[in-house]
Amino acid sequence: MASKERIPQLDIFRAIAIFAVMAIHATSRTIAETQGTSLFHPFLLINKFSQFAVPSFIFLSGFVLFYNYIDRPLNRKTLGTFYGRRLAYIIVPYLVFSVLYYILKMTSGHTWDMPLQEQAAKMWKYLWTGTAYTHLYYIIIIIQFYVLFPLILWCLQKVRRLAAWAPLIGLALQWGFVLLNKYMVNHGYWHLTKGSLAITYFSYFLLGAGIASYYASLKKWLVPTRGGWRTGKGATWIALWLLWVIAGVVHVELWFNSYTKHSSINSLWYEGFANLHALLSCLVLWQLSFLLFGAGRSLLARLLVSVGACSFGIYLIHPLVLFLYRKLSIHGGSLVYAAFIAGGWLAAFLVSWFAVVIVQRYFRPAAWVLFGSAPQKPKAISSEQVRS
Numbered sequence: 001m002a003s004k005e006r007i008p009q010l011d012i013f014r015a016i017a018i019f020a021v022m023a024i025h026a027t028s029r030t031i032a033e034t035q036g037t038s039l040f041h042p043f044l045l046i047n048k049f050s051q052f053a054v055p056s057f058i059f060l061s062g063f064v065l066f067y068n069y070i071d072r073p074l075n076r077k078t079l080g081t082f083y084g085r086r087l088a089y090i091i092v093p094y095l096v097f098s099v100l101y102y103i104l105k106m107t108s109g110h111t112w113d114m115p116l117q118e119q120a121a122k123m124w125k126y127l128w129t130g131t132a133y134t135h136l137y138y139i140i141i142i143i144q145f146y147v148l149f150p151l152i153l154w155c156l157q158k159v160r161r162l163a164a165w166a167p168l169i170g171l172a173l174q175w176g177f178v179l180l181n182k183y184m185v186n187h188g189y190w191h192l193t194k195g196s197l198a199i200t201y202f203s204y205f206l207l208g209a210g211i212a213s214y215y216a217s218l219k220k221w222l223v224p225t226r227g228g229w230r231t232g233k234g235a236t237w238i239a240l241w242l243l244w245v246i247a248g249v250v251h252v253e254l255w256f257n258s259y260t261k262h263s264s265i266n267s268l269w270y271e272g273f274a275n276l277h278a279l280l281s282c283l284v285l286w287q288l289s290f291l292l293f294g295a296g297r298s299l300l301a302r303l304l305v306s307v308g309a310c311s312f313g314i315y316l317i318h319p320l321v322l323f324l325y326r327k328l329s330i331h332g333g334s335l336v337y338a339a340f341i342a343g344g345w346l347a348a349f350l351v352s353w354f355a356v357v358i359v360q361r362y363f364r365p366a367a368w369v370l371f372g373s374a375p376q377k378p379k380a381i382s383s384e385q386v387r388s
Contacts, residue, residue, distance in 0.1 A: 004067060008296060011308030012289040013060055018311040019349070020053035022318055025135070026345035029326075031259070039334055041256060043341070048252045051274060052281030054138055055204040059282040061142060062208025065149055066156070070163075070213050074154055086146050089372040094139045096370060097316045101133035102126055104323065130196060135319055137196045144198035145205055152206075156213060163213035170206025173199060178271055203275065207282060222283070223290045237287065244280040251277050306357070313356035313371030318348040 023046055030043035072078050102123055106112055114122075126132035130140030156163045177199045194200045211218055220228060224237055251273040257263040293301050307314070325347045330340045360367045360374050367374060 007067075008305060009286075009289040009293040010060065010064070011305040011311075012292050012301070013056070013285050014308035014311040015304040016285050016288060017053050017056040017060070018307065018314050020050040020056070021135070021315060022345050022348050023047070023050040024053060025319060025322055026341055026348060028134075030341055034337075035259065037334065039338060040259075044256055044259070045252050048255050049248045049277075051251075052248075052278040052285075054141075055201060055278035056282055056285055057138070058141065058145070058201045059204040059208040061145065062205035063212045064208075065145075066153065066163075066209040066212035067215060069153055070156065074150065074157060079150060082149075083146070085373075086143075089368055090139065090142065090146075092368070093312075093316060093370055093372050094136065095127070098127055098130075098132040098136060099123075100320070101136070104320070105132070108323075133319055135315065138315070140196055141198050141201060145201075148198065152209065156209065160213070163210055166206040166210035166213070167203065170202040170204070170209075174202040174275075178268075182267065203279060204282060207279065222286055224287050240280065240283060240287075244277065244284045247273055247277040247280055307353060310353055310356040310360070310371070313359070314349070314352040316371065317355060318352040321348045321351045 027043050027047040030039070031047060034040040034043055069078070069082070106114075106119075123132075128140075130137040156166065162169075177194070177197075181194050198205070211222070215222075221233060221236070224234075228234065228237075251270070254265070254270055254273060258265075292304060296302075296305075322344055325344050328340075330336055356371050359370060364374060
């Protein structure tokens with residue numbers, strides 16, 4: 001089996017997505033703290049516009065999995081390698097950080113006097129629901145996709161044409177559940193945290209699967225090039241970016257009206273524009289990643305590739321940095337407050353990135369326990385790859 005083309009630009013995609021994750025978390029308190037002030041709208045824009053972050057990571061997971069496995073035989077050896085790597089590089093760090101954040105919660109809440117049995121029950125609930133801290137639910141979603149992946153892969157391998165319909169199938173499954181869940185919750189039949197269920201992200205995962213299956217033919221539309229502009233694809237790319245901005249702004253304004261005017265509209269409008277903006281974000285981030293990578297030789301490109309390669313570790317540790325940063329006290333007006341929030345984002349990024357790089361570089365044999373697989377050393381990019 002011929003080896004697939006390596007796509008180093010995906011690390012820049014990860015870098016942009018992790019920047020958005022940190023923007024969401026850095027501004028999480030601002031919505032409540034700035035209502036009625038001039039800072040409310042800008043911080044709401046940053047927080048809600050960045051909501052594409054987790055869907056983009058799920059899209060990328062779908063792309064990478066199917067890109068690497070769509071042409072491999074689905075046998076015991078393949079599955080053994082697949083699940084062995086995920087167990088070591090995803091689940092073990094998840095368990096370690098779940099325990100770490102559990103200790104942080106217990107310490108900050110002064111609840112160590114709780115009965116041991118109750119502590120154990122709480123820890124167990126945290127582990128299987130991904131609620132030891134606010135961001136760990138994402139790992140539970142990814143684990144669900146790992147469980148479903150062999151079945152989806154088998155279906156796409158058996159009926160290869162099905163891959164062309166994968167994004168629409170994902171959209172139908174996701175929205176079928178959204179509508180069913182809305183009806184069931186409103187009538188008191190169940191109370192689910194749907195954001196922690198993989199089915200609420202199927203449109204992104206299967207969009208990645210569909211693009212991966214036809215990447216060779218779709219690449220000329222996905223990757224902005226001078227040749228593409230000359231052949232008329234530029235108009236499509238401009239329309240994509242404009243629609244992306246419009247969908248994101250409409251989503252933000254729906255929330256702004258809800259907060260400031262207490263407008264009441266069907267929740268499906270919020271869901272619809274969030275879904276549309278996140279789906280478009282997957283394509284826009286893809287194009288932006290290739291544009292920023294360029295020939296892969298600039299300082300910016302190399303730094304972004306490093307950030308992307310460390311993104312899993314940054315994702316795990318940055319809330320701890322934010323928790324400690326927020327212990328600082330501030331005094332002053334709007335500018336001081338805005339600077340403090342921006343400083344939180346910067347601290348979360350720089351400290352987390354530095355910590356992951358140091359651990360991966362100097363504690364490499366055991367670094368996977370904390371931060372998963374070590375970043376691969378970048379390979380030289382040929383002139384053919386740069387032109388393509």
